[in-house]
Amino acid sequence: MEQYHIYRKRERSGLTRFANSTIHQNVIKDENETKILFVLEKRIGICTSIGKEVDINQAREIAQHARENPDFVSLPDPGEAGEVTYQGPYSDVTAEASPGTRAELVKEVISTCQAEGLNAAGYLTTGYDEIEIENSLGVKRKGQTSFAEFNLTAIGSGTGYVTGISFDLSLLDLKTMTEEAIQTAKMNIDQTTIEPGNYTVLLEPLAVHGIFQWLSYIGFSGLFYDEGRSCFSGKLDREVASP
Incomplete structure (x- = not known):
């Protein structure tokens, strides 16, 4: 029995990182990942590559030298679904958000923290993922989704931390999350030591x-x-x- 499974993922994302209330990094990642799993009877070989296609023969050769997996039965078959395209929640504005867009949002976050006498550190990232899966038994699946993720630590005498993620940048309430981090930082001071016990x-x-x-x-x-x-x-x- 010989079977194979191919997984392909493309991620394009932009990251705006800040520390000491200053944006210090804007980077873009455009990455293609390919992974092949090859089954030879009950032996399995896996090859992964970033940026270029994987030679299926490499995965097959690895399988030849792998230990048998006695519990392996088969890769999945397509059943009645056939070829499926999944369109996940997607926002064009989020997927294509520019460094300038993220910088303006981060600027507001930093200003809000500074107004309360706190430093701000964290990141805001936006982008999209595309994933394709197929195997030798006829399974074909692909899908796409966008994402936005925000992370903030407000720093003073104490610290406050928040994070949030959504497929749509406009659904991330950065103002409310920033205020929450500030409130936590203000409360997170003058900690006392307690004795070990059940609490x-x-x-x-x-x-x-x-x-x-x-x-x-x-x-x-x-x-x-x-x-x-x-x-x-x-x-x-x-x-x-x-x-």
């Missing part, structure tokens, strides 16, 4: 996001679990956290 703790959404984002990275993966790389490997049907 009822209220976590902001960003704190919960940080915890579960890391857990999803190191643990919530079927492949990681199967290969023994997950922190939950071997613990099926066991309690692993406080009730």
Whole structure:
């Protein structure tokens, strides 16, 4: 049995980064990534390239030297869906936002922080992704979406942090997020030391996001679990956290 899977992604994005209340970086990334997964019986080889096409024979050669995966059955077939084009949420203005557009928005953020006696650091990025997937069994999928992401740390005697993401730059309420970071920075002072013990703790959404984002990275993966790389490997049907 020989099968292959081809993944192609194009990302075009612009990044405006600032620190000490000054924009210090404007960069554009236009990157094409190609990844080929080749199946030879139960052996799998993978090749990835940035900026140029991958030779499928390289992936095949890697598969020849790989260990067998006894659990592998087959790549997916297209089923009844056939060829599918997914048009995700998309904003032309966001996908093509210029450095000047981002700089004007960041300027307002910095001015708001400075008016409260705080420095500002963070970034604003905009762009779009295009993804295509196909395999030797007839699966063909492709899609496109735009994105905008904002990150801010307001810095004084204390610090305040916010972040947000959307497919549409106009839907990111930078004013409200900036005010939230400022408020947190003003409250985040004169911390006191407490003794170790059991406490009822209220976590902001960003704190919960940080915890579960890391857990999803190191643990919530079927492949990681199967290969023994997950922190939950071997613990099926066991309690692993406080009730």
